[in-house]
Amino acid sequence: MKKNKVISPFKPAAHKHQECLQAAIKAAKTHCEDMGLRLTPLRQRVLELVWQNHEPVKAYDVLDELKQGHSSSAPPTVYRALDFLQDQGLVHKIESLNAYVGCGNPKELHSGQFFICHDCGSVAELDDADISGLIQKKANRFGFKIDNEMVEIKGHCQECLESGI
């Protein structure tokens, strides 16, 4: 098992997003089956909507799109589905944006470290054991027991820097 992974790079080079999305849905299905949980059509649809691109998506934007095919949707519809997906590690919430991104790595529950480009809006997720480990070490020094870590880094991705926006 690699310890430090780039879960999701910036603007994955020349990737066919349809396949990317399919893979995520498939991983989610497998994960839920393994866990004895139900990836209902509603939950799957919300997951697909979050996965439409590699940018964080707002709950109410998901809601608007969800309504197109599912007129009974209301805020709780979306928030419940997002809660479920978050609990399973299938999406992460970006706290500093009040927005959600898909995660293709539901296997091990993790928090992840997010790098958010101000220019293009896209997000890269790392799951870096060095960062987690260092934070853990620092916490140990004053007897703090970690439940959950949130690391969100804002700045400019290489591609945007190079294109000189």
Add this chain to the structure above:
Amino acid sequence: MKKNKVISPFKPAAHKHQECLQAAIKAAKTHCEDMGLRLTPLRQRVLELVWQNHEPVKAYDVLDELKQGHSSSAPPTVYRALDFLQDQGLVHKIESLNAYVGCGNPKELHSGQFFICHDCGSVAELDDADISGLIQKKANRFGFKIDNEMVEIKGHCQECLESGI
């Protein structure tokens, strides 16, 4: 200059909060004078309210208290003051809580790393160059230029663990 500081420890042992608050206000005054900025009575009052304890405070709670002596207060009153104080590094926003904490270290603009106890609600701020440096190093690997880092760690502080809540 020390590189790794505990800006604000958990439940500062046997501290007289009145003095703690006074020191923060004084530091704020000095900082604003140095910068040629106005720590108006309103801004100072908001800073005092945020500093009432070492826990994150909600904007609307500040508003409620502010209204007691300043009946014309409305949401923009508080958010403007908080924006000013954040810009000056006098308070930090804890994004994962939508809440604000005072910072006694306005000198150097910094992001800080926050350790938040689920049990007692208090927050410790580190300004740890090792953590920042490591994040910086990881970012460099994929050409990401950091503007701002947010590190918010949730868990249980030593005191609460020991008291076995």
Add this chain to the structure above:
DNA sequence: ATAGTTAATGTTACATTATAACATAACATA
């Protein structure tokens, strides 16, 4: 001193994000 300028605050209205509470429907299984 005072007119012009900028910064700060007042005020109203509204936008965005999220949850409570209870009703109904779908599913699981004895």
Add this chain to the structure above:
DNA sequence: TATGTTATGTTATAATGTAACATTAACTAT
């Protein structure tokens, strides 16, 4: 099929945050 559990529907409202414009206070340069 009766029964409990999980998921969804529905209404209402809470919590968080901002836009836009009016007014007041403070600063600046004559």
